[in-house]
Amino acid sequence: MARKTTPARREGRRPLIAGNWKMNLTHLEAIGLVQKLAFSLKEPELEAAEVVVLPPFTALRSVQTLVTGDKLEVGYGAQDLSAHDSGAYTGEVSGAMLAALACRYVVVGHSERRALHGEDDAVVASKVQAALRHGLVPILCVGEGLDVRRAGTHVSHCTTQLDAALEGLTAEQLLAPGDGAGSGGAGSGGGVVIAYEPVWAIGTGEVATPEDAQEVCGAIRSRLAERFGPEAAAVVRILYGGSVKAANTVGILAGPDVDGALVGGASLDADEFVQICRTAADGS
Numbered sequence: 001m002a003r004k005t006t007p008a009r010r011e012g013r014r015p016l017i018a019g020n021w022k023m024n025l026t027h028l029e030a031i032g033l034v035q036k037l038a039f040s041l042k043e044p045e046l047e048a049a050e051v052v053v054l055p056p057f058t059a060l061r062s063v064q065t066l067v068t069g070d071k072l073e074v075g076y077g078a079q080d081l082s083a084h085d086s087g088a089y090t091g092e093v094s095g096a097m098l099a100a101l102a103c104r105y106v107v108v109g110h111s112e113r114r115a116l117h118g119e120d121d122a123v124v125a126s127k128v129q130a131a132l133r134h135g136l137v138p139i140l141c142v143g144e145g146l147d148v149r150r151a152g153t154h155v156s157h158c159t160t161q162l163d164a165a166l167e168g169l170t171a172e173q174l175l176a177p178g179d180g181a182g183s184g185g186a187g188s189g190g191g192v193v194i195a196y197e198p199v200w201a202i203g204t205g206e207v208a209t210p211e212d213a214q215e216v217c218g219a220i221r222s223r224l225a226e227r228f229g230p231e232a233a234a235v236v237r238i239l240y241g242g243s244v245k246a247a248n249t250v251g252i253l254a255g256p257d258v259d260g261a262l263v264g265g266a267s268l269d270a271d272e273f274v275q276i277c278r279t280a281a282d283g284s
């Protein structure tokens with residue numbers, strides 16, 4: 001069957017499907033899941049869509065060893081990093097440590113970090129800078145809670161979070177791919193990935209409609225164009241996250257500004273995640 005061309009591919013942005021495992025899976029379980037993914041997904045699928053896993057810190061070294069040893073086309077990254085580069089910050093993990101494990105990506109500003117660990121916009125902005133300092137591509141999360149959605153101010157809420165997190169960034173930083181690659185090849189996107197994750201849709205089964213996802217992802221791209229110019233904005237990949245499953249992936253990825261998905265719960269199930277990646281690769 002002929003491969004359909006998604007709007008994302010028309011713009012030259014390779015779809016990105018990233019599995020945020022959150023606080024799940026030991027390093028041994030992580031190896032098993034990555035092996036299943038790499039075994040199930042065929043080479044053309046892994047070329048058409050970039051597939052990335054975001055395991056807990058404790059599994060990163062094992063995933064690195066597996067991916068490099070078996071030359072797997074699966075990328076990996078971390079779920080958080082410290083705003084600091086080194087020093088007396090008990091329990092934190094620096095960008096340098098992640099770069100040394102050849103992580104390509106790191107999630108920054110996930111709503112669970114914002115809500116449960118008190119990360120405000122200033123902390124999120126300094127973590128974006130820390131990621132870029134170490135050649136990591138930040139996957140910057142923005143998204144509104146249910147109260148904001150009900151008030152109808154979700155678009156300005158998300159663009160305000162975006163503005164704050166990207167404070168001080170240059171268009172070059174937005175364009176440049178991070179050089180911490182080594183985990184499954186570079187994507188065709190820029191140096192920053194944005195993820196729109198409405199808080200009310202995370203882990204609730206309450207998925208945003210394709211129109212909801214496109215509305216905010218489109219507004220994010222317009223805002224990026226205003227601040228950094230259309231060229232930089234056209235390169236940045238914008239993901240949707242929140243109760244993404246195999247069954248709703250086609251609709252979610254239909255929006256011309258939705259370049260992939262940040263998948264939580266469904267990324268822990270190999271068959272389900274493979275199906276999501278396949279859908280993105282097929283561009284259906």
Ligand SMILES: O=C(CO)COP(=O)(O)O
Nearest residue numbers: 020202203242243264265
């Ligand atoms: O938070 C998420 C990804 O970062 C989304 O989680 P769920 O897919 O479990 O809703």
